Amino acid sequence: MRQTIAEKILSEHCGKRARSGDIVIAKVDFCFGQDGTSGMIIDSFRKMGVKDVFSSRRACMVIDHSAPSPNIGVSAIHAKMRGFGKEYGVPVFDIGSGVCHQVIPEQGFVTCGDLVLGADSHTCTYGALNTLATGVGSTDLAITLASGKNWLKVPETIKVIIDGELPKGVFSKDVVLNIVGDIGADGATYEAMEFYGEVIDDFSMDARFTVSNMVVEMGAKCGIMRADRKTLAWLKKHSSREPKPVEPDNDARYAEIREYDMSELAPQVARPHTVDNVCDIEEVEGTPINEVYIGTCTNGRMEDLKIAASILKGKKTAPGIKLIITPASRDIYLHAMKKGLIGTFLEAGAVVNNPGCGPCVGTHQGVLADGESAFSTANRNFKGRMGNPNSSIYLGSPASAAATALAGEIADPREFSRRLK
């Protein structure tokens, strides 16, 4: 039948054979909003005049972007979300629950073969669980909340094969930054991506989420991986739903096939002010940094915190460095606490925030001053992203971020390779 994974999932959800280029109306398995988008979701939903949400079990809202609220305006949005949740029985994950993209898979809402719409551009994260998950706007989400459906253009697919064995000190974030740099900010616009290869097979689920999370930085609709034993074991631990793994046909039609060998890859850094402005870390080593941020839906998971802790353990951050660490969810925070990582961070001089988006969106918890530079494990370095248009943001892996926090300037984590497994 020559179908890609995206074509298969959309066919399954629209009840007819979907081919790239078609516009289909598809049933949605799960949808959600966060506090940056839910205010408008609720407004649009109420304007539509429907009586109820399509299913209160297949939707949720997460208060993560600006949580706890830093001002009265945000407090009003949070209150509105809680009120809506109560009225329609839709679960609202309140302040401190974590980033939506960690909370939703962790709570078991999504599984293989699902079609997921989220009012957040990084919804593509769950592609790592063999789902077609994509970001939409608030009104789009309101329509789905009301009808359980939405219209979608069936995307073409770029197949990406990543082979080789990563050198010590090089991680999934470096791999995906390298690919973003290669493909560019609009190199995959409207397209699905499928990821394969030895590197992906070797990755833990935490590392795979990092890769799928960043496909939107190339304009892609989704970044899907096949379900293997690791995927199914992860899902078994978190979800009671029956996974329906989807494989592409052997002769599936791809728009393009790109192959990479990452055996010689150096740690990668995205320089200000675009995500595709990527270079080897050597090129920017020694750049003075004022704030280091480890967290977000890209790199706030347990594996990320462990890597950061292995470098920070028993050391102190450089004088004048603000090191901010935000576990992606309450579960991760608890786990990190039991493992002693939180103590390691505090002893190194870090501030450990409550779970959520932290300073990534620029509303609170670490806004930069004029002329300051941050090194962050997030997915975006747009001018002004962290709250100040007169500041600069460099993006890299948790290992690079931790090394930078100790040096006070951008530093190569391979210097700490004896500490890294």
Add this chain to the structure above:
Amino acid sequence: MHNYAHRLKIEDDINTDYVISGRYKFKIQDPKELAKHIFEDMEPAFHERIKKGDFLVTGENFGCGSSREQAPVALKASGLKAVIARSYARIFYRNAFNVGLCLVECETRFIDDMDEIELDMEHNMVKNLTKGINIDFKPIPRIMREFLEKGGVVEYFKEKKGFSELV
């Protein structure tokens, strides 16, 4: 009635953080107020130049990044009749038509700042009156045109009472 093109200093990959900063999207819920802050981190007084019915003209991948619907809402509230770009990022593209903001996709290298522009929706054409040239734009799918005519997808949804008739 004369309407003009407005170009930003940056040509390509203008993201929705630039259209409206995260600082405001949480704080301000009134579209008219939001409109006063569009492109503020790039060109602070940009919004003052726009008169009702004018056009924003830009390059590739306009609206990339965050899914914030406040971006097209603020652009619409600023008085812009349409955005004219060489290409758009997908979430922004959906959002714009959903809230009733017209997006036109065509070659934009022959439109300079403050050129007088007219939009011919019937013939899928951008008319550059200053330069005396007509530029064809990519036909807008029927479903999007209907959203524009009704003022947005919510109005469309209400009228059609659901999704069955869509597409």
